[in-house]
Amino acid sequence: MINKTQPRTLAGFMELMPNEQILFEQMRQKIEKTYQKFGFLPLDTPILELSEVLLAKAGGETEKQIYRFEKGDTDISMRFDLTVPLAKYVAKNYGNLSFPFRRYQIGKVYRGERTQKGRFREFYQCDIDIVGDGELSIINDAELPSVIYNVFKELGFEDFTICINNRKILNGLFESLNQKENATEILRIIDKIEKIGKDAIIEELEKIEVSKESIEKIMNFIEIDGTNDEKLQKLQDLDIENETFKLGLEELTQVVKYVRLFEVPESNFKVDLTIARGLDYYTGTVYETFLNQYREIGSICSGGRYESLAEFYTDKKLPGVGISIGLTRLFYKLNELNIIKAEKKSVAEVLIVPMIEDLTVPIKIANDLRSNNINAEIFLNDKKLKAKMKYADKLEIPFVIVVGEDEVKSDVVKIKDMITGNEKECQIHNISHLIRLIEKE
Amino acid sequence: MINKTQPRTLAGFMELMPNEQILFEQMRQKIEKTYQKFGFLPLDTPILELSEVLLAKAGGETEKQIYRFEKGDTDISMRFDLTVPLAKYVAKNYGNLSFPFRRYQIGKVYRGERTQKGRFREFYQCDIDIVGDGELSIINDAELPSVIYNVFKELGFEDFTICINNRKILNGLFESLNQKENATEILRIIDKIEKIGKDAIIEELEKIEVSKESIEKIMNFIEIDGTNDEKLQKLQDLDIENETFKLGLEELTQVVKYVRLFEVPESNFKVDLTIARGLDYYTGTVYETFLNQYREIGSICSGGRYESLAEFYTDKKLPGVGISIGLTRLFYKLNELNIIKAEKKSVAEVLIVPMIEDLTVPIKIANDLRSNNINAEIFLNDKKLKAKMKYADKLEIPFVIVVGEDEVKSDVVKIKDMITGNEKECQIHNISHLIRLIEKE
Numbered sequence: 001m002i003n004k005t006q007p008r009t010l011a012g013f014m015e016l017m018p019n020e021q022i023l024f025e026q027m028r029q030k031i032e033k034t035y036q037k038f039g040f041l042p043l044d045t046p047i048l049e050l051s052e053v054l055l056a057k058a059g060g061e062t063e064k065q066i067y068r069f070e071k072g073d074t075d076i077s078m079r080f081d082l083t084v085p086l087a088k089y090v091a092k093n094y095g096n097l098s099f100p101f102r103r104y105q106i107g108k109v110y111r112g113e114r115t116q117k118g119r120f121r122e123f124y125q126c127d128i129d130i131v132g133d134g135e136l137s138i139i140n141d142a143e144l145p146s147v148i149y150n151v152f153k154e155l156g157f158e159d160f161t162i163c164i165n166n167r168k169i170l171n172g173l174f175e176s177l178n179q180k181e182n183a184t185e186i187l188r189i190i191d192k193i194e195k196i197g198k199d200a201i202i203e204e205l206e207k208i209e210v211s212k213e214s215i216e217k218i219m220n221f222i223e224i225d226g227t228n229d230e231k232l233q234k235l236q237d238l239d240i241e242n243e244t245f246k247l248g249l250e251e252l253t254q255v256v257k258y259v260r261l262f263e264v265p266e267s268n269f270k271v272d273l274t275i276a277r278g279l280d281y282y283t284g285t286v287y288e289t290f291l292n293q294y295r296e297i298g299s300i301c302s303g304g305r306y307e308s309l310a311e312f313y314t315d316k317k318l319p320g321v322g323i324s325i326g327l328t329r330l331f332y333k334l335n336e337l338n339i340i341k342a343e344k345k346s347v348a349e350v351l352i353v354p355m356i357e358d359l360t361v362p363i364k365i366a367n368d369l370r371s372n373n374i375n376a377e378i379f380l381n382d383k384k385l386k387a388k389m390k391y392a393d394k395l396e397i398p399f400v401i402v403v404g405e406d407e408v409k410s411d412v413v414k415i416k417d418m419i420t421g422n423e424k425e426c427q428i429h430n431i432s433h434l435i436r437l438i439e440k441e
Numbered sequence: 442m443i444n445k446t447q448p449r450t451l452a453g454f455m456e457l458m459p460n461e462q463i464l465f466e467q468m469r470q471k472i473e474k475t476y477q478k479f480g481f482l483p484l485d486t487p488i489l490e491l492s493e494v495l496l497a498k499a500g501g502e503t504e505k506q507i508y509r510f511e512k513g514d515t516d517i518s519m520r521f522d523l524t525v526p527l528a529k530y531v532a533k534n535y536g537n538l539s540f541p542f543r544r545y546q547i548g549k550v551y552r553g554e555r556t557q558k559g560r561f562r563e564f565y566q567c568d569i570d571i572v573g574d575g576e577l578s579i580i581n582d583a584e585l586p587s588v589i590y591n592v593f594k595e596l597g598f599e600d601f602t603i604c605i606n607n608r609k610i611l612n613g614l615f616e617s618l619n620q621k622e623n624a625t626e627i628l629r630i631i632d633k634i635e636k637i638g639k640d641a642i643i644e645e646l647e648k649i650e651v652s653k654e655s656i657e658k659i660m661n662f663i664e665i666d667g668t669n670d671e672k673l674q675k676l677q678d679l680d681i682e683n684e685t686f687k688l689g690l691e692e693l694t695q696v697v698k699y700v701r702l703f704e705v706p707e708s709n710f711k712v713d714l715t716i717a718r719g720l721d722y723y724t725g726t727v728y729e730t731f732l733n734q735y736r737e738i739g740s741i742c743s744g745g746r747y748e749s750l751a752e753f754y755t756d757k758k759l760p761g762v763g764i765s766i767g768l769t770r771l772f773y774k775l776n777e778l779n780i781i782k783a784e785k786k787s788v789a790e791v792l793i794v795p796m797i798e799d800l801t802v803p804i805k806i807a808n809d810l811r812s813n814n815i816n817a818e819i820f821l822n823d824k825k826l827k828a829k830m831k832y833a834d835k836l837e838i839p840f841v842i843v844v845g846e847d848e849v850k851s852d853v854v855k856i857k858d859m860i861t862g863n864e865k866e867c868q869i870h871n872i873s874h875l876i877r878l879i880e881k882e
Contacts, residue, residue: 005497007532007754010517013487015530017537018544021483037811039789039818042462046454046563047488047549048508056446067489067517069510071553076451076508089456091448096458098835100822103459108488112512122487132822139800139821150811261804313448348480359580363702370478370591377480380580381541381573394539
């Protein structure tokens with residue numbers, strides 16, 4: 001007897017049961033189809049990259065989480081996002097790409113975070129980016145909320161909000177307050193307002209020695225409220241004499257205008273001046289998206305505008321704008337909160353259950369269904385009818401056709417709808433009738 | 442100025458240009474759709490596994506190729522195939538699965554092979570397996586050639602052959618020749634007949650001290666020819682008094698019978714007694730598939746029957762049968778030999794080119810097309826018409842709609858077919874007419 005190894009999966013790695021996997025795949029496909037609807041091109045980069053290339057820019061927290069190792073003489077790292085591989089790809093293939101380069105990539109990325117519930121070390125990111133050569137119109141920043149809107153509508157959501165801000169407005173404000181050096185730190189603090197609340201924000205700002213007046217102005221700023229147009233007007237009314245601020249406000253105004261032209265309903269987007277996206281990376285428009293009933297999930301789709309995609313690889317200026325959906329975490333959270341349900345347990349639409357030894361007819365039925373693009377399965381193991389029906393029940397295959405001697409003799413089968421229990425008769429050789437019966441239901 | 446890192450991709454890792462990626466995705470999807478047509482369930486296991494679990498069975502050549510590393514205290518390996526993760530999954534979730542468990546998995550696997558042209562260290566495998574609980578009818582072995590047939594038909598091939606053999610026939614033959622100890626070695630040698638030819642086979646058999654008489658019998662055996670039925674008859678006529686041989690012949694006869702019922706044309710499959718599939722793993726039916734015009738590519742889809750999927754993890758007997766397509770290598774080879782062509786360069790079917798400042802109308806057209814499931818892109822950067830048309834040309838987007846002041850005024854646009862050069866007029870607000878014009882072409 002061989003000593004058995006306990007079959008187990010690494011902590012922090014999602015592995016689904018078939019019914020969950022079917023649902024996950026449906027979600028993945030809806031995202032992909034929507035990305036394609038906007039003309040984005042597919043990309044698939046390796047999961048492994050040279051550490052020197054992948055980590056050209058990384059540092060700090062990110063670098064600690066990297067899965068990095070040597071194989072032979074080669075220092076290799078697993079990708080931790082899809083943006084750095086995109087930067088490498090665009091820099092490498094610059095001469096052969098058409099700009100603006102619009103690409104989507106859906107793939108697994110790796111971060112060795114501390115394991116905790118709902119945090120994954122291997123997870124899917126679903127990214128799109130639009131990368132310009134030297135320049136990229138601000139209207140692109142307005143098209144992405146339309147993609148986000150269509151994705152979540154397609155996924156069956158209604159009550160979600162795409163929050164939009166512009167980093168230049170924030171940066172300009174801090175410049176005007178002589179807080180330029182503190183800007184990144186202040187942004188990090190503001191970004192937490194959702195989590196820690198107003199008072200804690202003020203406290204943290206005091207800690208880094210922002211003056212009372214400045215704190216007041218910052219708080220007044222992030223508390224600007226009203227409709228989108230009212231917010232834009234109030235920003236205007238602040239009369240801040242700073243070029244960066246003005247440019248940011250102009251961009252945000254343009255984005256709001258065009259988001260409307262892209263037919264994102266007013267109820268599904270808003271100007272939110274507290275959105276900063278902690279990273280230094282973003283330089284203009286930033287996005288976050290929330291399910292309004294489930295704010296606790298956090299942002300389900302985020303992104304923004306960056307000045308230069310690939311500055312670590314090339315002198316070319318490649319401004320871009322992109323968004324990312326962390327599908328693994330999203331799926332986990334939606335499932336946990338019972339917002340989605342893994343109902344479908346089978347890919348087969350029809351199960352054919354032979355009750356005779358000669359399988360000519362059962363196989364013929366399966367062949368015919370399959371060549372008419374209906375997913376069909378034959379139960380091939382030699383079990384009792386009860387065991388066979390139990391299989392059909394457990395997998396919840398929508399239709400079952402039992403084929404016994406009587407059926408073969410009479411050339412008539414019954415198609416049983418496993419949900420309603422209804423049975424309908426059909427001539428075995430009238431396959432188009434059979435298909436109509438299945439598709440109609 | 443920052444020092445630039447040279448953007449490069451690891452050797453042995455495929456990274457495609459967008460037009461190639463579109464073609465690759467099409468192939469992947471056709472394979473997936475066909476797998477689903479036969480009712481196989483999706484599975485997605487992690488790329489990383491505990492080394493102890495993943496390598497419970499491995500050894501020798503395989504183990505040397507593994508990407509293995511430590512992260513913290515954890516000894517981790519990257520999967521080198523999709524079968525071991527399946528074994529782990531089935532053993533782990535045995536109580537929650539319905540048997541026969543029919544699953545497909547399409548994913549990347551990793552082998553640190555020596556880099557050479559056409560060999561990849563990261564590559565896609567497209568696998569299906571049918572796993573029984575305790576038993577699994579031989580008819581399953583006949584259904585898989587039907588899947589293979591449908592996959593390659595779907596991929597556009599006609600002239601391919603699925604070669605089928607049964608390891609029990611080979612093993613029984615060797616037992617009857619008192620060569621049981623040498624069996625694995627002899628199988629390895631026979632397996633190479635395609636590559637090294639008859640004489641070299643005899644030479645190698647002599648080297649491992651197989652007797653002259655035995656070599657003669659082996660060579661007579663592997664040279665059995667004729668139609669499938671003739672071959673089966675000739676095997677019968679050998680009158681080999683060995684139970685394993687007889688069982689194997691019976692199984693092969695059954696498989697041939699049912700492959701016909703599954704409507705695989707006689708011209709697309711054959712009994713091939715030289716197919717052994719080197720691995721010890723397989724115990725019954727074995728398959729290889731060849732493009733007849735391009736035998737040099739080697740087998741494009743292989744697999745077989747195994748006694749027990751997960752014996753390293755569980756006492757349960759889990760017999761199975763499966764096949765695998767190495768898509769990355771297949772794509773590379775087909776592309777290299779110009780058998781496939783990456784013709785489509787865009788996902789968008791329509792490019793809208795605005796020639797006016799007010800984008801209301803161009804965006805409206807895009808919105809309408811997208812909500813009618815037509816992939817549409819708007820050229821948003823503020824370039825000259827020439828630059829915009831160059832973009833359309835380069836991406837070969839099938840239809841272009843230029844929207845200038847005249848078009849907006851007259852409510853009529855021209856839809857230009859970029860292949861024929863034909864232009865057709867359409868009212869801007871008659872979106873269903875617009876769609877018909879695009880879909881009809």
